[in-house]
Amino acid sequence: MSRAALLVLADGRFPAGGHAHSGGAEAAVRAGRVTGAADLEEFCRGRLHTTGLVSAALAAAAALGADPAELDAAADARTPSPALRTTARKLGRQLTRAARATWPSAELDALARAFPKGAHQPVVLGLAARAAGLGPGDAAYCAAYEGVSGPATAVVRLLSLDPFDATRVLARLAPEVDRVVDLSVAAAGRGVDALPSAAAPLMEIAAEAHAAWAVRLFAS
Template sequence: MSPVSLLILGDGRFPSGGHAHSGGAEAAVAAGRVRDAATLEDFCRGRLVTAGLVAASLSAAAAAGYDPLILDDAADARTPAPALRRAARRLGRQLMRAVRATWPGSELEHLAAARPAGVHQPVVLGLAARSAGLAPQSAALAAAYDSVCGPVTAAIRLLGLDPFEATAVTARLGGDMEHVAAEAAGQAARLPVDGVDALPAASAPLLDITAEEHAAWPVRLFAS
């Protein structure tokens, strides 16, 4: 297992398309729920233990070798908002392009051929981790980190937030990310016995509602 591979996956310069998405932060800023570093941290913590936990468990399961097509269907079932499903598949397509160039492998080629319309980003992330030789918990950690760093990076642009304060938000959530990653990996390990029902289905209804509203905005800075 290479720690460098985990760093590459988590690097904001990795061309995964995440820079075009705010993870719900743009709608939260517009509604006044995210105003500064403190409210951004609250938003990210809530996102981490709901959507972030689901994403981390899907990534861990894919990294463990569970059928990615079944996981993609499970991701659909856990993403009730059509706008979020579309965003997840767009991000998955972009990530797939980057991963196939960086860590080419037959599993990635098979998945790309089987789902040409795109696969949910967390599933692709888990398969990327598997191709890079990472353990399921590392894949879960990458997904947990991704669920936080997207909104944090977006908040810098949306609020003119001090980048040092934004980085401090990410750092303060480090322990929470590790906890979510460990929980997700544990749940993913139960799949051979319990099937996809072992994966969490934590919901964030406000993220779902505002995602649909955000998708209808005539002018927006981020795709989601």
Template sequence: MGTVQTGTPMADLTGLPALMQLADGRFPTGGHAHSGGFEAAAQREGINDLPAMEEFLIGRLRTTGLVAAAFTAAACQYFHQAMAADQGASLLDRLAPLGRELDARTPSPVLRTVSRRLGRQLIRTGRVVWPHQGLDRLASVPGQGVHQPVGLGAVAAAAGQPPAHAAVAAAQESIAGPATAAVRLLGLDPFAVNAVVARLGAEVVRVASEATGPADGPASALPASAGYLLDVSAEFHATWEVRLFAS
């Protein structure tokens, strides 16, 4: 009998389980409580069916998703470099510009707070799943903590992932959260919703590839694609007395 050719050596797949965990909505980072702006958009923009939801996901992926993926890849790259150079002594200094640049790209105070809250939860979870002295240093950051993309990039690095993989996880997360929210908010067919997410896989990879390009450069050179309606809607959403999601 001939040898079965699997095509890809198993050694090349060693990082896949970690990546799948980071992109999984069940990973305990608090993201399940957030709709990625979908709850507010559904009401303000009249999103009530599958095609409208798909347009929302595409728009979010190509704007805030691209920014999140780029900053996640950069944080992963900076984390690896800092730990290789001096075991983390300069880690906070390396990552600090990412936080400032993300603040500048997030006009909504509500979304800045949400991002740092999710980043703090990511670090907390990452320290349990992949114990690492670099994550311990980030957990000691005073105040509100690091932004979500910075936290995701750091946790990805602690899990042994390269920046390109971290960017894929961030890009996927940018649509997976709102898609899950759409099922709960609109009562859409979960099979149909997941079919949309699956069809967007090639676009997720394209966005992640674009995001990874400048990861080794200065934070100021990272993408600044904007989804300003998300910022406006976030401020509006925060005033609701009754809401299903925190954001």
């Protein structure tokens, strides 16, 4: 296993399309729920322990070799918002393209054939980690960190927030990312039915409203 592969997969410059998405931060900024660094930290904390936990567990399960079709159905069941399901599949399709080009894999090829419009992004992430020779913990770290780093980066652009403040938020959340990863890997080891289903109803509702905006900076 190459630890450098983890850096490649987790790098924000990896061409998986995440830069075009705010992880719900744009809607939160518009609604006045995120106005600065303190609000950003609370937003990211809530996201980490809900959708971040679910995504990390799905990615860990995929890296362990669970059936991708079962995992994709599990992801669908845990994503009530049609807008978020569409976003997850778009990101999954882009990640599949990037991962197949970077780490050629029969499993990724099979996933692309089975889900031509894209599987859920965390499922693809887990298979990409597996193709790169990484383990379930690595996949979970990628998913959990992405869940907080995406909104943090977006808020820098949305509010002209000092990047140092945004980075400090991520550093403060690091111990909680560790705990979420531990929970995710443990759940993934117990099978698909044991995966967490933590919900973020306000984020789901906001995603539906955001999808209907005529003008927006981010795709989600």
